[in-house]
Amino acid sequence: MAMVQDKSHLGKILAAHAGLIAFLLLTMFPFLMIVSISLRPGNFASGSLIPDTISFEHWKLALGFSYTDASGRLIAPPFPVLHWLWNSVKIALITASVVLLLSTTSAYAFARLKFRGKELGLSALLLVQMFPAVLSLIAIYAIFDEIGNYVPWLGIDSHGSVILAYAGGIALHIWTIKGYFDTIPAEMEEAAIVDGASHFQAFWHVLLPMALPILCVVFLLAFIGAIIEYPVASILLHQEQNLTLAVGSKLYLYEQNYLWGDFAAAAILSGLPITLLFVVAQRWMVNGLSSGGVKG
Amino acid sequence: MAAVSLKGICKDFGTVRTLHGIDLEIRDGEFIVFVGPSGCGKSTLLRSIAGLEEISEGELQIDLQRVNELPPVKRGISMVFQSYALYPHMSVFENLAFGLRLAHKSKAEYTPQVEQVARVLQIDHLLTRKPKELSGGQRQRVAIGRAIVQRPKVFLFDEPLSNLDASLRVQMRIEIAKLHRELATTMIYVTHDQVEAMTLADRIVVLRAGRIEQVGSPTELYHRPANRFVAGFMGSPSMNFLPGRIAQIDENGIVVALSGGARVSVQVAPGRALPGDEVCVGVRPEHLHLAAGDNELAGEAMAIEQLGDSTVLYLQSAAAAEPLAARLPPLLPLSHGDACTLSFAPHHAHLFDVTGKAFERMSPIPAATTGESYSL
Ligand SMILES: Nc1ncnc2c1ncn2[C@@H]1O[C@H](COP(=O)(O)OP(=O)(O)OP(=O)(O)O)[C@@H](O)[C@H]1O
């Protein structure tokens, strides 16, 4: 951008940068705080941002190692943190896949097919989504309790139940993907159909590859949503072995003893898969995948 | 290669009828062009033939077989879209091969076929590129190539050149004409560019509001428009219309007293017309001359357009509410406000009755044309 700019422009740029940096620091602060707490010896929530001494005791516990504290006591990891992490990742991956499958196909129907009640269905989806899941916790518990009587692997304290509950929250994803499909001209699929594709082949070979960036975004959002979700998982999962990291880390914070340091280490761990997935998915989230097919 | 036969084709969108019973016989190997004003149903008709729209009523036959219920590929058609609709995530080669791959052909089978088509269209050096790395003209070639590799019985084009600039359009037009000569396949082409229609078509179908107004060769439509709509639609600037009443009928045709006062004679067969009938005289701009003569129209120059090869004069005259357009020789020293007199020969004029139907003209279509009559 080598546009000619006014003199006062430099001042504006500086002010804008100062504002942005201040804002960035504000948003980064809680994260830095958590990192600091996890590296601090002992379990204290308060203290300076940069710890005086660095100790990896919380990280050792989180990663499943024992450590010997100052008084020579051997402290064993209280909770299977890595196992919880694995539970979380497993649930999040399956949830994201199921969500993607359901929301792309529904979005296709809403974007391309003609059927009665389409407009109504779209609005209803949003309305239902507006009802906070927390308010329906009791209902969710009751439903899965009942389901468990017939299908044990979908009952209370199963990962299946959590995934099924999460897969219900796809309304916003349907809207997002439908919005993207709407921007792709119908002529693209018509061309495929003239070329001999079935509706499904046109969807699979033409529409989906063009929508790849948005599919990545939805997958990522669903994944993050599942990793950080607490209320539903907390009432559906009970045994320590079954917990997700989000639910499990809460165990560090029991009434008499807040293990802030251990909690912080676990919290950072739970952010790890999200970061990893984001780095991988970024490759496909580039824009402009669909450009050049039509005129212009 | 196939004939296409449309029998009473109707198309409804919900409760709105868009096509009102289209009857048309398209011969094997013919180049048919659909023209008509925007929204008249050209695309809808083409898409109905393609199988992208369901036909509400009537029968469509391709190659003597009823195809109403068949999907596009099974009809043996291939279509080129106005927006090209190339698959952006595939290379040119993959774009061309997509249909063949879907037909379960092996790579060894379709590669030579794709390469041959690419050579014909001179895009063989672009096969590895993605559509976004191509120019508009190149994209258009790929879109046409994608239709050709399918070896269809009928090609359908929906305004394929309308996104190209003027010079590229002329070039592609010539190539499409050449393609038609080489492939000798039936082609159905939608356009609203008259030059495209006149130059490419064996026969032109003029549509209005979902009905066929006239079918005929370009010359036929130009010289023998069946009605006022077709007469006004073909030609640019369009035909001038002068309202009036029949004053006299004799063996040389009809004398019309124009509402503006002048009397003009028109060489048409009177049919059942009677003196006093309301009529409308039609004269094409290219048949008006700046000279005294048989049928004179006086007026004042309103605007003069110098087009280089000709001058278009817009004359405000008493004969018509709209200014009359006249295509005159180039570089005429006319200026705004000049009083002018235009004239036209009786055998050049058209006459339409009150319903817009044309009177039969006495003069034959000029030689060197092979017009056949298909008026509906
Ligand atoms: N999917 C649709 N639903 C309802 N009406 C439609 C649909 N497609 C087309 N129409 C209507 O049918 C009529 C004919 O449309 P069509 O696209 O065939 O016109 P056209 O002759 O191709 O015009 P243009 O030259 O502008 O492309 C129009 O009045 C249009 O509004």
Ligand SMILES: [Mg+2]
């Ligand atoms: Mg159209």
